[in-house]
Amino acid sequence: MLLELIQGTEGGGLIIIQDSIHYSGRTLLMSFIKAALKRDEVVHLLAFELHEEELKHELGHSCLQRLKFHNAFHDPLGWNENPPFTVHQFITSELDSLLTSNQHSKPVTLVIDSFSFILRHLSPSAVCKTLQQLKKGGAVKTTLGLLHSDMHHRNMVGSICHLATSVLTVAPGHQCHEAVAKTIRRAKSGKISQAVERFSISDDMTVKVQSKPVPVGSGQGEAGDAEVDPTANLTFNLRLSDQERQAKEKLALPFVFSKEKKSALLRPVPGSGRILYEPDANDDYDQEDPDDDLDI
Template identity: 30%
Template sequence: MLKELCNGTESSKCVLIQDGAEQCGRTVFLTFITGLLQRVDRVVLFCWEKPASYYRARITSKLSDRVDLIDCTEDPVSWLDLDSPTVDSNLTDLVRERLTAADKKCVVAIDSLSFLLLHRGAPYTCQALHTLKSCKSATGCVVEQVISLVHGNLHNDHDLRKLEHVSSSVVRVTSPPDQQHDMFCSVVHRRISGKVIKTTELVKLDGLNILSTQNWQHDSVKRSPEQAESIDPAANLTFNLTLSENEKEARRQLVLPYTKEQRRQPRIQSSVSSMIYYEPDKADDFDEEDPDDDLDI
């Protein structure tokens, strides 16, 4: 699924890449940007953590002319009163200013949302993402996709769930379980139809290109048929669900009332001239509840 999202086979309006302290997700972030430059006219990249020079050195010269870098690292919180974007700037207006009449499709990339979350909070950040998804310039250029990076170890689960709710695809990047792969990715993708696809993949990269992906399943989850049959669900309980041999024999010898078994037994002499026999039907629906329990009799 990760490869399909990168090359555009699976369309997604908003992609959220979540990493942690053990594995940086900026490589996947750059991989998405490289794939997007193959099919859109312009990429507007907000640099909140790394300076613009960091991305100029990593994006090839053939594609760099279609990447508009907005360096937000100079004075992000307006301490120096410089004429540069800050956390209080309107991101949608900054995107519209950089679109030209020749651009028809553009992508907005944000590195990273953690800076906005820490300084503006989750409600503002989610609103900014929602506004960017529907952004449209005066010349008719529309935002094809919004891709953003967030550091999950810096925020609480409540704020992260809000971002995931706004996003149509969430990619969680962690360290791989072996040395043969570069990272381990857990992808949750919601299609326009409403179908949700969840995959866990081992990813191998070749520079900024995804070389291969492999679906991953934990070995401890798999059980052989012999192990599955040997599991006793009634074991290690505080109460007894099984019957002893004596209890099983007593159950077999028990004769239920009003059944045909009573016909084989000698009739007890009684003043009653009739007997009741009950023959259960195959279609009987046994219900232990009293059907007249709700009546006030």
């Protein structure tokens, strides 16, 4: 599933790479960029955390020449005059003007190197609105971004990821050169596919998957994905020992009758269960009309 997303066979949409302090997703982001350039797509990069020299080192000079680089690294808030790009330009009208400045018929991939920087300076609702409008189509085929999930509240991360077509959560693997990617893919039909894969990235930014995708919930994933026992740290015990279970089974409940008590209650007793009524002298009882006194 990871290779399908990198190769662009999944049909675009909004792809979010979630990383953390334990593992950086920047190298994987570079792999996506290089794969899109190899497909001869037009790639626009909004660079808030990436320096142009770093891109040249990672991707090579030839790739950088074909990349539409929008420098938001030096002046992201627009404090100087005529900044190349600022975080406040992350709105639909500005992005449409930016992406359609060069007329072309090739697919456009928009890459945001840090959703986290944008979320620090814009409201989550404004960011979600812009992403939703980009998702609807237009000039952009694929929107790809990196989100540092441990920098934000989980509700904010959930809101952004809820809009995504695909969410890649990366974590370190058991070996130093490997990593683990948990992929959640939402199809247009509404079907959700999940898989866990071990991968590595070579020096030329080529991703190699080390194991076949393991569907989440099959019990064959990484050890870190094992379900946590919710009763592990309780102050009371929810389980019974064999001795406690035997004592419980011998306990006579108050609402459960034994055979002896049930037979005693059901055994007929002479004179029991009868109602004797002796009419009073003042009773006006008509045998032919018993309800005469009801005044109906």
